[in-house]
Amino acid sequence: MSTRNIYLKTMPPADAVTKAKAVLNRERLIKKEIIPVSEASGRVTAAPVYARYSAPSFHAAAMDGIAVWAKKTYFAREGYPVRLEPETDFFPVNTGEPIPPGMDTVIKIEETIGTSSGAIFIESPHFPWAHVRRVGQDIVASELLLTCNHLLSPYDIGALLAAGVWEIEVWERVKLVFIPTGSEVLDFALRPSPGLGQIVESNSQIFCALARSWGALPNNVSPVPDNPEMLREAVQQALTSDAQVVVVGAGSSAGETDYTARVFAELGEVLVRGLAISPGKPTLLGVAAGKLLVGAPGYPGSAVACFEEVLAPLVAWLGRSISVERERLNVKLTRNIPSPLGTEEMVRLAVGRIAGEALAVPLGRGSGMITNLAKAQALLRVTAASEGVDQGDTMEAELLVPRSVLDQVLLHVGSHDILLDLLANELMSLNQPVRLVSSNVGSLAGLAAIRDCSAMFAGSHLLDPGTEDFNFPALAKYLPGIDVYVINLAIRHQGLIVPKGNPKRLQQIEDLAREEVTFINRQRGAGTRILLDYHLQKAGIDPSNIRGYQHEEFTHMAVAVNVLSGAVDTGLGISSAARALDLDFVPLARERYDIVIPRIFLNDPRIQSLLSLLQQSELKSKIESFGGYETTLTGREMAPGMGLDG
Numbered sequence: 001m002s003t004r005n006i007y008l009k010t011m012p013p014a015d016a017v018t019k020a021k022a023v024l025n026r027e028r029l030i031k032k033e034i035i036p037v038s039e040a041s042g043r044v045t046a047a048p049v050y051a052r053y054s055a056p057s058f059h060a061a062a063m064d065g066i067a068v069w070a071k072k073t074y075f076a077r078e079g080y081p082v083r084l085e086p087e088t089d090f091f092p093v094n095t096g097e098p099i100p101p102g103m104d105t106v107i108k109i110e111e112t113i114g115t116s117s118g119a120i121f122i123e124s125p126h127f128p129w130a131h132v133r134r135v136g137q138d139i140v141a142s143e144l145l146l147t148c149n150h151l152l153s154p155y156d157i158g159a160l161l162a163a164g165v166w167e168i169e170v171w172e173r174v175k176l177v178f179i180p181t182g183s184e185v186l187d188f189a190l191r192p193s194p195g196l197g198q199i200v201e202s203n204s205q206i207f208c209a210l211a212r213s214w215g216a217l218p219n220n221v222s223p224v225p226d227n228p229e230m231l232r233e234a235v236q237q238a239l240t241s242d243a244q245v246v247v248v249g250a251g252s253s254a255g256e257t258d259y260t261a262r263v264f265a266e267l268g269e270v271l272v273r274g275l276a277i278s279p280g281k282p283t284l285l286g287v288a289a290g291k292l293l294v295g296a297p298g299y300p301g302s303a304v305a306c307f308e309e310v311l312a313p314l315v316a317w318l319g320r321s322i323s324v325e326r327e328r329l330n331v332k333l334t335r336n337i338p339s340p341l342g343t344e345e346m347v348r349l350a351v352g353r354i355a356g357e358a359l360a361v362p363l364g365r366g367s368g369m370i371t372n373l374a375k376a377q378a379l380l381r382v383t384a385a386s387e388g389v390d391q392g393d394t395m396e397a398e399l400l401v402p403r404s405v406l407d408q409v410l411l412h413v414g415s416h417d418i419l420l421d422l423l424a425n426e427l428m429s430l431n432q433p434v435r436l437v438s439s440n441v442g443s444l445a446g447l448a449a450i451r452d453c454s455a456m457f458a459g460s461h462l463l464d465p466g467t468e469d470f471n472f473p474a475l476a477k478y479l480p481g482i483d484v485y486v487i488n489l490a491i492r493h494q495g496l497i498v499p500k501g502n503p504k505r506l507q508q509i510e511d512l513a514r515e516e517v518t519f520i521n522r523q524r525g526a527g528t529r530i531l532l533d534y535h536l537q538k539a540g541i542d543p544s545n546i547r548g549y550q551h552e553e554f555t556h557m558a559v560a561v562n563v564l565s566g567a568v569d570t571g572l573g574i575s576s577a578a579r580a581l582d583l584d585f586v587p588l589a590r591e592r593y594d595i596v597i598p599r600i601f602l603n604d605p606r607i608q609s610l611l612s613l614l615q616q617s618e619l620k621s622k623i624e625s626f627g628g629y630e631t632t633l634t635g636r637e638m639a640p641g642m643g644l645d646g
Contacts, residue, residue: 010274010281012344013309019271020285020314024292029244030318033172037160040152042215043170044320049146052164055139059104061093062131066112066120067103070128081113081121090120099132106131139163149320174319176211176245177238178204178220181231181260182298185223185250202370203249203296203303210307214315219243226251228259235263239289244318246291247311250298253282260284260295268293276384278345279367280305292318301367305346326398329406331360331378333395334413334454338388348376349397350437352409352456354601359411359454360397361439375437377401377409391452405435410606412438414446414458415527416555417593418576419489419629422622426613434606440555444525447478447596456601457610459489461527461593465534470592472640483599487614488592488633490623491644493575494531495587497563502584504569509535509588512546512570519548520562520571528556531589532572557581575628585628594638 011019032046061067068090076082084090090107091100099106105126113121139145145163146156152170160168185201186192194200204220211218224234231251238246251260261284264270268288275283279302284295292314296306316323331351339345349360360380363372378397382389389395410427412420416438424436439455446458464473475484496506504517512519522529536543543549548568553559559571560581578585595614601607613619614635623629633646 010276010343011272012276013280016272016275016283016285016310017313017317020287020292020310021317023269023271023287024318025290026318028290030174030320031172032169034167034169037157037165037168040160040168040170041154041157043152043168043173044215045146045148045150045152045168046171046320047148047169048144049160049165049168051139051141051143051145053139053162054136054141055162056133056135056137059099059135060133061095061097061099061106062133063095063106063108065093065106065108065131066090067093067099067106068126069103070105070126070130073105073107073122073124073126076122076125078123081123084120084122086118086120104128104132151321171320174214174216174245174315175241175243176207176216176218176247176315177241177243178207178218178247178249179231179234179238180204180220180223180249181226181251182223183225183227187222189222201249203298203300206300206304206373207247207249207296207307210304210312211315214312215319215321216315226259228262231259232263232266235267235288235293239267239291244291245294245311245315246288247294247296249296249303252284252295252297264288264293264295275306275310276343277305277309278340278343279365280309280346281343283310285310297367299367300370300373301365304373326379326400327403328396329358329378329399329403330394331358331380331397332454333380333389333391333393334359334361334449334452336388336391337362337380337382339382339386341387342384344384345382347380347382348372348400349378349380350375350409350411350439351377351397351399351406352411352437353406354411354453354456358406360395361411361413361437361454363439377406377437408433408435408606410434410436410457410610411455412436412446412457412459413441413449413455414439414596415443415461415593416440416557417459417489417492417574418556418580418626419593419623420459422619422626423610423613426619426622427609430609430613432605432609434609442523442526442529442554444474444478447474450484450596450598451479451482453598456604456607457595457597459593460596461492461531461591463527463531463534463591465537467641469641469643471594471596471638475596485597485599485602486594486638487597487611488594488636488638489614490593490634491590491630491632492593493585493587493628494528494572494589494591495575495585496570497560497573497578498570498584498586499563499566500582500584502586506570506586508586509539510541512536513541515547517547517570518568519546519551520559520568521549521552522559522572523552523554526554527591528572531591535588576626579627590630590644592633592638592642592644 180201208218248260251258264286270286272285282297283306286293296303348363351360380397427434443460443462449455462474556573556577559573560577562568620631
């Protein structure tokens with residue numbers, strides 16, 4: 001049995017970076033090169049740069065007018081003009097043209113009075129060098145233009161060319177190679193269809209995109225199976241290339257097939273074995289052949305933490321660049337964030353402005369959830385000395401998007417439905433795009449978010465068994481005193497999602513109690529869970545007799561995936577989720593999915609865009625195309641007692 005890598009002593013990322021810098025010879029790793037100035041934007045100067053020419057290299061007119069000798073204008077006054085003769089006292093000049101010899105100022109053309117003879121009159125004195133760009137006013141030949149280790153901007157390129165600098169000495173770009181590992185990992189370049197237990201490799205492309213944003217030159221190779229000899233050969237080959245940094249993706253954790261630490265130790269030295277952060281803990285740093293070795297975790301969230309917290313500052317240091325600091329913003333947390341002591345935890349947030357306040361919804365913290373990386377607008381660091389953050393606390397977060405994006409974000413908290421994805425796409429297609437961000441936590445949690453002013457709208461489909469009405473009884477109970485506007489999104493069909501062909505022949509709610517049937521449930525507070533419990537009660541079924549009743553998922557698509565994978569026989573969900581994954585569906589009930597909006601937000605442009613969208617016949621056609629939806633009430637304001645017939 002292989003020896004496992006146990007992370008007994010982790011260290012903060014900053015300490016890991018310092019330790020790596022101490023053993024790397026930056027001068028030996030990164031060389032100088034000479035490149036054309038026209039191609040140098042984004043590069044870093046390796047030597048000071050001096051001007052060859054002055055700019056301007058002659059006295060030049062700063063605007064259209066006439067060039068004169070200022071002394072001849074000193075006695076001009078209103079009512080007592082001075083007459084100037086052409087070719088003797090003045091010369092016409094255009095912006096940028098040389099000033100004729102003997103002339104030392106430019107008078108704007110609109111300040112002159114012309115005559116039919118060509119002479120002009122002026123009625124005010126002018127002083128030397130007015131409206132003249134003098135020799136060397138901008139750049140003086142031989143002066144220092146740029147220091148060494150300066151990140152070249154597009155504006156620097158213009159200044160260099162104006163000063164007669166055609167080529168420039170810069171530090172070469174840091175070169176990195178990424179080696180994906182894992183016998184279950186498929187090469188994305190082959191466009192594979194993953195089978196059971198297989199995944200499409202994507203971390204290499206996150207890595208490459210990030211590295212390019214740092215100004216580095218990344219490369220990646222095909223995935224290497226879980227074989228120590230093959231991994232050693234791949235790392236050895238990378239070390240003999242021109243890359244200064246070798247990154248191994250996955251294989252850095254404590255599993256029996258995680259060989260990265262062993263290979264690093266055989267080829268060089270392991271410097272860091274584990275970071276005191278989450279995600280990102282199973283990160284390795286080492287050195288071999290004078291080059292930096294990095295063992296990145298396999299889960300995307302952990303891999304990105306490794307790239308951004310450790311690799312980015314090391315690449316910036318190697319390339320003599322500056323690590324870009326993210327803009328910071330105070331945000332108010334809409335939910336509790338528990339966190340273990342002793343480890344800094346990085347939590348991605350969905351952030352939007354509501355009533356001038358930046359509200360943040362914590363996204364899922366599973367390090368394998370790549371979608372949360374894409375959905376987040378900000379990052380919160382929960383310190384190692386903290387046990388978490390409480391709902392309502394104001395914390396400083398790092399923005400992952402421009403600040404202006406937050407004013408486009410429309411925060412939804414509540415029940416999940418596939419139609420939210422449709423709305424998100426349609427809203428982003430508008431001339432004034434709206435970015436819909438959803439936190440799928442169930443109908444009751446959505447109403448709680450409305451109560452706490454932590455969402456602009458909530459999706460809800462809560463059936464009241466006593467009245468058989470939807471949502472309004474729950475609104476009266478959970479949002480007393482809060483004035484809300486309720487508009488219907490669609491009537492949808494709920495039922496049993498089953499495998500193709502319905503092999504267990506499930507036809508009714510009573511079939512869930514059969515001993516051979518396994519089930520996946522929705523989370524407490526979800527409208528689907530409430531609907532299930534209602535039907536179980538009507539049928540006289542004890543939930544404890546259903547195998548899997550205690551196992552929960554948070555979305556209809558997650559329920560459908562469980563059925564598709566064979567993990568369970570069935571789950572209660574919407575027809576469109578079954579259809580999306582080509583599963584069969586046994587209808588059990590129709591329900592009303594409404595959008596609940598506090599009336600104080602009705603005039604917000606984002607809400608207005610949403611309401612306008614719900615009135616479009618094109619949207620209704622798209623809703624119906626999903627299957628399992630009715631649009632007879634779509635876009636209508638709801639009231640108590642309407643039920644399903646309006």
